[in-house]
Amino acid sequence: MQKFGGTSVGSVDRIRNVAKRAVSAHARGDQVVVVVSAMSGETNRLLGLAREIVPVPDARELDVIASTGEQVTSALLALAIQSEGGKARSFLGHQVRILTDGAFTKARIRSIDDERLRKALAEGYIAVVAGFQGADDEGNITTLGRGGSDTSAVAVAAALKADVCEIYTDVDGVYTTDPNICPSARKISKISYEEMLELASLGAKVLQIRSVEIAMRHQVAVHVRSSFSDAEGTWVVAEDKGLEEVSVAGVAYDRGDACVQILGIDDKPGVAAELFGVIADNNVSVDMIVQSATPGERSELTFTMAKTDLERAKPIIEETAQRLGSKSIVYDTEVTKVSIVGLGMRSHAGIAAKMFRLLAGERINILAISTSEIKVSCLIPAKYTELAVRVLHDGFGLDVAKT
Amino acid sequence: MQKFGGTSVGSVDRIRNVAKRAVSAHARGDQVVVVVSAMSGETNRLLGLAREIVPVPDARELDVIASTGEQVTSALLALAIQSEGGKARSFLGHQVRILTDGAFTKARIRSIDDERLRKALAEGYIAVVAGFQGADDEGNITTLGRGGSDTSAVAVAAALKADVCEIYTDVDGVYTTDPNICPSARKISKISYEEMLELASLGAKVLQIRSVEIAMRHQVAVHVRSSFSDAEGTWVVAEDKGLEEVSVAGVAYDRGDACVQILGIDDKPGVAAELFGVIADNNVSVDMIVQSATPGERSELTFTMAKTDLERAKPIIEETAQRLGSKSIVYDTEVTKVSIVGLGMRSHAGIAAKMFRLLAGERINILAISTSEIKVSCLIPAKYTELAVRVLHDGFGLDVAKT
Numbered sequence: 001m002q003k004f005g006g007t008s009v010g011s012v013d014r015i016r017n018v019a020k021r022a023v024s025a026h027a028r029g030d031q032v033v034v035v036v037s038a039m040s041g042e043t044n045r046l047l048g049l050a051r052e053i054v055p056v057p058d059a060r061e062l063d064v065i066a067s068t069g070e071q072v073t074s075a076l077l078a079l080a081i082q083s084e085g086g087k088a089r090s091f092l093g094h095q096v097r098i099l100t101d102g103a104f105t106k107a108r109i110r111s112i113d114d115e116r117l118r119k120a121l122a123e124g125y126i127a128v129v130a131g132f133q134g135a136d137d138e139g140n141i142t143t144l145g146r147g148g149s150d151t152s153a154v155a156v157a158a159a160l161k162a163d164v165c166e167i168y169t170d171v172d173g174v175y176t177t178d179p180n181i182c183p184s185a186r187k188i189s190k191i192s193y194e195e196m197l198e199l200a201s202l203g204a205k206v207l208q209i210r211s212v213e214i215a216m217r218h219q220v221a222v223h224v225r226s227s228f229s230d231a232e233g234t235w236v237v238a239e240d241k242g243l244e245e246v247s248v249a250g251v252a253y254d255r256g257d258a259c260v261q262i263l264g265i266d267d268k269p270g271v272a273a274e275l276f277g278v279i280a281d282n283n284v285s286v287d288m289i290v291q292s293a294t295p296g297e298r299s300e301l302t303f304t305m306a307k308t309d310l311e312r313a314k315p316i317i318e319e320t321a322q323r324l325g326s327k328s329i330v331y332d333t334e335v336t337k338v339s340i341v342g343l344g345m346r347s348h349a350g351i352a353a354k355m356f357r358l359l360a361g362e363r364i365n366i367l368a369i370s371t372s373e374i375k376v377s378c379l380i381p382a383k384y385t386e387l388a389v390r391v392l393h394d395g396f397g398l399d400v401a402k403t
Numbered sequence: 404m405q406k407f408g409g410t411s412v413g414s415v416d417r418i419r420n421v422a423k424r425a426v427s428a429h430a431r432g433d434q435v436v437v438v439v440s441a442m443s444g445e446t447n448r449l450l451g452l453a454r455e456i457v458p459v460p461d462a463r464e465l466d467v468i469a470s471t472g473e474q475v476t477s478a479l480l481a482l483a484i485q486s487e488g489g490k491a492r493s494f495l496g497h498q499v500r501i502l503t504d505g506a507f508t509k510a511r512i513r514s515i516d517d518e519r520l521r522k523a524l525a526e527g528y529i530a531v532v533a534g535f536q537g538a539d540d541e542g543n544i545t546t547l548g549r550g551g552s553d554t555s556a557v558a559v560a561a562a563l564k565a566d567v568c569e570i571y572t573d574v575d576g577v578y579t580t581d582p583n584i585c586p587s588a589r590k591i592s593k594i595s596y597e598e599m600l601e602l603a604s605l606g607a608k609v610l611q612i613r614s615v616e617i618a619m620r621h622q623v624a625v626h627v628r629s630s631f632s633d634a635e636g637t638w639v640v641a642e643d644k645g646l647e648e649v650s651v652a653g654v655a656y657d658r659g660d661a662c663v664q665i666l667g668i669d670d671k672p673g674v675a676a677e678l679f680g681v682i683a684d685n686n687v688s689v690d691m692i693v694q695s696a697t698p699g700e701r702s703e704l705t706f707t708m709a710k711t712d713l714e715r716a717k718p719i720i721e722e723t724a725q726r727l728g729s730k731s732i733v734y735d736t737e738v739t740k741v742s743i744v745g746l747g748m749r750s751h752a753g754i755a756a757k758m759f760r761l762l763a764g765e766r767i768n769i770l771a772i773s774t775s776e777i778k779v780s781c782l783i784p785a786k787y788t789e790l791a792v793r794v795l796h797d798g799f800g801l802d803v804a805k806t
Contacts, residue, residue, distance in 0.1 A: 058482060
């Protein structure tokens, strides 16, 4: 199983390179399925056309339009494989019955009927599957959201019980943190599903979160690697496959959140429940939550949410805050969530404390904290983003190779 | 039922105009189905991409690529209708189960399951159907050949028993001949299926032949009209619907044929059968055939075929001609077939003779003749094309309005 992203199939020449890779894998005796994205820029061009017609297009029709990008690439790659002397057929989402729910533009895969693919593979074809797309149970075309081709690839690999799902991309693997802001970032050679899932959730963009969830559930070995070289990339595997126990595996950051502070709320039970109930009813997800209450005084509630939801959520927040007795709300969009992730936190004590100390050493103020079994996240002023990432990365020894 | 060609949906503004037309038809109380082509130029762009990969692309993959043009237009039009305040949904060929045979790039429709369309119409939707495409019984995407959206429209109209199938195009109807070479050509207000079928077969490009066949078989009233005005166009209807009996309804011409002359063949039975048997075995269609034999002398065989098949057919023709004793073959690609078409020929004698007289009056040499119940075709040197069309058009009184 091989998956190629948009830049890897961004031109006729690059499609030919992908074809050569598939043909040589097939020549080594492997059965080969290739999942492709749209040519880079194509999805944006198509969505642009739709938005020329109407600024907020109907999601069902958007998916009909957007899915053509992968449709074209899949057939072009099949042609390229044929011209390299291989046998190939393209398959669309509905043709390999990638059945999804009906949530247009962000559908989730429910099942894959692998019969047609297995038949093509048994007949010696290289199967080229259009990524990013499926169909709901009424036969409507659906798409899986940005990065959805990763999820297509892992889901097809799971259905076919493939030995490996190779994700070819324009970087050569998963890094300990973003090399653009931290020069000492290193490529990780192996990482667990759990850590990858946290890193992806916390801002690392190399894999779609959903694809890691599926890989973890079905134990698909994922190999993230460069489409422009033959070098080994990063293996995303189960925890027990010879992973070294490092305390921290990577540092992630996310600039996408806004911080909301509601001051002077009546200090009585059920206040938080009421506020977050109303917010959830409006389909807004809240992330970090901090409630500070000194007994007998008015309390304060701080939480984060996606910046893109903020304008929509403001009226709801303000109306509810007023009812709860608050006179003042502070919005702050100049914040960043920095996180450290590592399985080793389960057994190593003091990781969180060390993180706070490292940040304090640079006089970086922590606005909110949230933790899970294998990560610690701190909300900090956005201007310190790069500094915080570098000090945490090197402070936890990620700049030094472990193997 | 409305169908819009590529120039009618060639830009966002034009798509908006089409949407307005559909919405106002719906507001008048009609159930509306719109069939669309790809935006003009889009199909060529897509086929160009495929040919960049490989000069002669696999037909199955070509159809996967080419069908995206109509897919995008159908969803864009659905969005445009929504933004005009209408309810609309797009449907692809496989979603309305336009079942075809498996002849990629030139598939023929076998059946349409109208259930999903009827349901959408009953719920008040304007249904927008992607033209040109279907799916075979294995679910592979197929296309219906150039002009195939006409066929999609008429076939869907037949399945739904629509009152009328309006074909919106960039001309305002069917003309007595090509107005570009004959200034006195007039728009025909009504024409029979049979005549339209002959005109389309003989070179008139306004409707795909197959669409007229389906309209005739299912008695679908077809209205060919301009997408840029509200003027009445040409009705294509059954013979008995108040058509005036004119001797000649139109003049067509076709520059696409080549003439092959095989000289000095042994004059014995079965020669023609052998030659044309071999040619047919190689999937080359032959059109006009003239055999001239003076008893006791060697005979001569003249026939026409599509220019595009000539290079492929030459070795076969030459090998067979040699076996039949011929020493000389003359190929002529500078020929045109001019034809007159009219139901009135059935009852009016002397139409063919008048045609030959009109051509002879201009000293135009006739190379071959073929006739059917309602048409006469003459093969002439290509340089006389325009002259022949004009002299026939006016000679049969087509320059004078009949109603």
